[in-house]
Amino acid sequence: METTREWQIDAVGPDRELTIGERRLEPVSGNKVLVRTEAVSLNFRDRLVMESGMGLPLQFPFVAASDMAGIVEAVGPEVTRFKPGDRVISTFSPDWIDGRGLGDARTPPYKTRGGFYPGVLSQYSVLSEEWYSRAPDTLDAAQASTLPCAGLTAWFALIERGGLKAGDKVVMEGTGGVALFGLQIAKAHGAEVFITSGSGEKLERALALGADHAINRHEGDWVEQLYQLTDGYGADHVLEIVGGPHLGEALRAVAINGRISVIGVLEGFEVSGPAGPLLLKAPVVQGISVGHRRALEDLVRAIDQIGLKPVIDKRYAFDEFPQALDHLYRGPFGKVVVEF
Amino acid sequence: METTREWQIDAVGPDRELTIGERRLEPVSGNKVLVRTEAVSLNFRDRLVMESGMGLPLQFPFVAASDMAGIVEAVGPEVTRFKPGDRVISTFSPDWIDGRGLGDARTPPYKTRGGFYPGVLSQYSVLSEEWYSRAPDTLDAAQASTLPCAGLTAWFALIERGGLKAGDKVVMEGTGGVALFGLQIAKAHGAEVFITSGSGEKLERALALGADHAINRHEGDWVEQLYQLTDGYGADHVLEIVGGPHLGEALRAVAINGRISVIGVLEGFEVSGPAGPLLLKAPVVQGISVGHRRALEDLVRAIDQIGLKPVIDKRYAFDEFPQALDHLYRGPFGKVVVEF
Amino acid sequence: METTREWQIDAVGPDRELTIGERRLEPVSGNKVLVRTEAVSLNFRDRLVMESGMGLPLQFPFVAASDMAGIVEAVGPEVTRFKPGDRVISTFSPDWIDGRGLGDARTPPYKTRGGFYPGVLSQYSVLSEEWYSRAPDTLDAAQASTLPCAGLTAWFALIERGGLKAGDKVVMEGTGGVALFGLQIAKAHGAEVFITSGSGEKLERALALGADHAINRHEGDWVEQLYQLTDGYGADHVLEIVGGPHLGEALRAVAINGRISVIGVLEGFEVSGPAGPLLLKAPVVQGISVGHRRALEDLVRAIDQIGLKPVIDKRYAFDEFPQALDHLYRGPFGKVVVEF
């Protein structure tokens, strides 16, 4: 394997051109592994990076996307964690193995795949074995490719940093990739799940997936609906995906000493809300920046144990990447995946 | 003891009249204790309650203030925790003994002294023994009276919910009661303390009290000053006392995976800030609603061990309560206390 | 209701006589509630108390047992948490509501029902409302009566103090009441459960109940079997119920940084084990003394959410209490309950 085909852009911007290019692969030396990509899962963030660059020092031609699953085809002489034939998935922040996050206050962590580091839309790559986790045995490649960002974000928020337990009441906002992972992970821990959405049809699908309660945002104040469903108790955990001033709704919804995981920025980059419930109910509001590899490995193990199947709205072929990207704009139910 | 003198108001409002009234005391039965008040410490919140009622179901004539120290003079037959002669301090939320907070999402906890429950500006009171903690042996009554709200707020934020350790970098905003307690508590745990203020003179006093670094808000962006003092690291913990949009500054200042305790509302009841650092640095933002009695008892024990002396800006006599209240408007350095 | 029938003993000892006696009830005043007992669940500890007194200052005639479910029949004027008709369960340590445990190093906590405090084998009792939690809506009285000690012990070990999550590997020793609750609670959180027992028949029943793996102690070193089933990983959590030198087996079985909950003393009151794995694997070994009321309320909420049905080996009538007690000696599969 000397070269790889990959989806590239030459500049960021709303009209950037997507082209399939070719690139030489480096030799498989030291602790490097050659991995053949089988599937790539797209995130809303991939669009933001291609459209704006998000202030990152991108290298051009730039390869987008952070989440993939593939097969180890060859290993360098110092590799100890994998062997040829092993099924692997990428990690979002390759340098963050466990514990405290990287970077500092002035320069927050930004060294992720599909950003500072090249993305995963290549048919092959040669990278350190440390950049991969094993894939679950019970998922196909397309399903496995959804874990590194969307799956881990939900897991990190609810479990690694959330300590969710049976009987807890959890609100997921919407039916995107992170919200549906949140639903499935919370149900696997015995929690009571409330899904909010403006689409009755999507709420039906969420109920079919196991949600306990569907709250239609168009049928009145959703927090009041939550109060009525919980006899005023509120939610032990809110996955706050809407963003912006919607944090205020999460603060109204959260239970005494509950937890809000701030994940999304769909409705704005300035979060805001009333001080009253933040002070009186004394919740924890935690920012979530995906998570570390050890937690991803925990998630992989959990998936094999509980039989969780990620929700894929649609699978596209490698050549259909532009169409897959368009799908992201239409608010998918779960994930959009490109199969190689 | 059949009656008590006390400071009362008959209505809330900016022009409410303060008068000294008399009230009958109930008998010292069951688990009740008769306590003679020696000192009352005032909080900014006491003004808010008297001026606006803060939406609380106050009983008139209303007695304000939440923090006192006194002496047990008599005990009911079921009392086990105290005996006559014991020195005690009040608790802010009398029903919250330990663990999870009270109330629910719809009706956050609000049953505190000097609000839903009568305040402490009475010369005597007869109340359940559960409403008191022992006072530190090493403080006089005026000093001890500062602990139930201001002292416990700083302790709860930094220690009970903050797990502060030696070497941590902590920012205290301003030089009010909570900030100075924060300074002293943080120093007693080996932390590095940064104080922000717009007053050079107050910063000098904070340095004399043990702060490691003084940051003058009028001498340029204080967060940039913090970055320079910490080589970009930021602060492991920020006591966010300013409130409102100032949360955004705290989010800029906080270190990777650091912690912001939201305590104050001096500059607004709507908190806001940029999503970027909240997501990328993944800090915890925790609302603080004072704390429970068990933590107050921990604080009392710590004070006797470390020899912390609360900072009292000025002591007033019982009859001078109106002047003491006025002092609160002028931004005291530490606490304002009324001695009985 | 002026009197109650109850099972009494007049002295401790292996041959103590069990008799049904009558006792006057006190008036339903203050915060007291009159509760009619519907079911009592027995624990191995009840036998220990009746046979040896366990060093406790028992009051004679002594009423044994700590776990019951019943109906509130009348409430005192200060009662706020319950009303007549409410279904309730007892709490094991009535004074321990939340947070830190009671007592001190010299005098550990011992004020439990069926010990320092009278037990629950009475048809009626008049006690503080604080001594009760609501019963789950989804359980009958016999099932609900198994929660206060056996159910809460497993929950407190695995969830409140254990933070169990999906994919974790958990070992339950045996098939007694705590072990089977552990199995059901762990499965409800997505964990992988290993049951050890010397009885093939009981292992079959545990598999039918949802255990992932059955390990027969008579078919070779059970820890070696665990190693083989987990590819050497071991167990994230071991419920160490056997006691005595068996702690050494738990230390061999536990995973890196795993957790061992010491619960039982079936094989001895002196725990022991090798220092090597304790030092090298750095696990947490935590003693479990049942738990507080807040955690019991969490468990009740979880049970209604996940539909957990406690395993009752056999139900006896009130008059058959002696036979029920005998059943405890024969190693029941799950719980033994007396219905009133």
Add this chain to the structure above:
Amino acid sequence: METTREWQIDAVGPDRELTIGERRLEPVSGNKVLVRTEAVSLNFRDRLVMESGMGLPLQFPFVAASDMAGIVEAVGPEVTRFKPGDRVISTFSPDWIDGRGLGDARTPPYKTRGGFYPGVLSQYSVLSEEWYSRAPDTLDAAQASTLPCAGLTAWFALIERGGLKAGDKVVMEGTGGVALFGLQIAKAHGAEVFITSGSGEKLERALALGADHAINRHEGDWVEQLYQLTDGYGADHVLEIVGGPHLGEALRAVAINGRISVIGVLEGFEVSGPAGPLLLKAPVVQGISVGHRRALEDLVRAIDQIGLKPVIDKRYAFDEFPQALDHLYRGPFGKVVVEF
């Protein structure tokens, strides 16, 4: 620099010969750094390894000891954390950077310096930059060399895994290296420190170093002395260094819900104690296997902030290593260091 002098042994055993040998250094390539050793601190464990091998796959000639401080003299082209002239200290488990420990239940972690990996008694070494932490600015090389094992063990037990806070009562057993670090770290966090020893002279020195209470084991049951000093409360944290059946004493001494860190094996490799206090007081007993690099970096930062100076009983020259080793047998007060 092409070769290094180092202390070697050719076989393990009580009579193994210590010789100074010479070894070729590998080139300073990749992420490797050349470090010149300035000081090595000895641990009791170093003796155990040289006498018994502790079951480790040692490579001969074997170089002992795990803790050193030195200067970076050259760096490979991929090194990013250090530059020539930087002062560094070694890490005990070079591969454990943060978070969960390495290894598994069957094969606990054992890849430490001076064991599976070569020790530090070499004048030069060429190793990955990941194997080092920066040294504190405020310590000389001999002092800094005491941190990687003894200092970190005390810090990891009390702070990283202990969450110590002001007012907590902490027992340190003896006056060895870990115990004195424990004393100094605990005092820097405002704790109340109790030191036990059989030597009145060593207790005097511990009091001079800041201990609050000295308990002479030869003047009656030390736990009873602790009870009397604490009015029965006991100790929030016990550093259990004696080992073997002495765990039973720690279990008697520990406060309700307190913590015991098992660190030492001076009196036996089989720990044991009564189940009663373990069950009733529900403490955490945690094994401590030194700690990870991130915690060592936290300790280094703390030391510079609080001005902690490690206690060195005696400094030896490089050629005096055998005499330094002999000193370990005589129970040093603090650490024994070899200066290069």
